[in-house]
Amino acid sequence: MRVLVFAGTTEGRQLVERYAGAPGIELAASCATEYGASLLPTAENVSALFARLDVEGMVGLMQGCACDAPGGPFDAVVDCTHPYAAEATANIREASSIAGVPYMRVERRDVPSDSQIAVPSAEAAAEAVNRLNRIGGNVLLTTGSKDLGVYARHIRGFAERVWARVLPVGESLSAARAAGLPASHVIAVQGPFSQQLNEAILREYDIAAMVTKSAGVHGGFQEKVDAARSCGVACVVVSRPRSEGGVTLAEVFRRIDGMIEGEEAR
Structure with a gap:
């Protein structure tokens, strides 16, 4: 077979x-x-x-x-x-x-949570982050490298305020560079991550809002949501495709x- x-x-x-x-x-x-x-x-x-x-x-x-x-x-x-x-x-x-x-x-399997703001697309997520951060604040993107260009066009002060967590491969690093992120704002590492590691990253970079995907149990989604709650960070979730x-x-x-x-x- x-x-x-x-x-x-x-x-x-x-x-x-x-x-x-x-x-x-x-x-x-x-x-x-x-x-x-x-x-x-x-x-x-x-x-x-x-x-x-x-x-x-x-x-x-x-x-x-x-x-x-x-x-x-x-x-x-x-x-x-x-x-x-x-x-x-x-x-x-x-x-x-x-x-x-x-x-x-x-x-x-999806992981429901009541501590998130659900949005249907990367563009909507970027606008949600702007609304959440009118008073300023750093943003952590944990949605991969594919939509970095979208966020770059929509998030004000993108290169200064945004950190992106991506896979440690050349394609992801090239996408981050093309989007205008400095190397110091790129966290290239293989997940998923524990709640403790997520918390450490949120605190290290003084993150005010995190954007993620509802990647389910195996994608480490709950650990990200719990870390955001523990650190008082707004969590914006890009909804899954139907x-x-x-x-x-x-x-x-x-x-x-x-x-x-x-x-x-x-």
């Missing part, structure tokens, strides 16, 4: 870890970056791929036409991409339909186990 995993998240790594070295299954884990692929466990039945694929490229991969993943077509596709990677999920879903390969989307439904990682495990047992029974 062959399973294609679109990884790059904690759930993707957990799925690969569960079946690495297991009999009856071959895994190919596709990540958008080499850095994401480097975090995956290694085993004889695991191949790690890194490339940014369009729908056509995904279809070829699923049908076993990609030289990076030889061995024929896949029996199942598991989408473990980030909850905010709406475009990637839409492409994976479409490619699975075209290729005729069963598709499963891992849905990360989801078309998914299943828990435990349910994906159950389905894959059932497929393996079915193959063995033949």
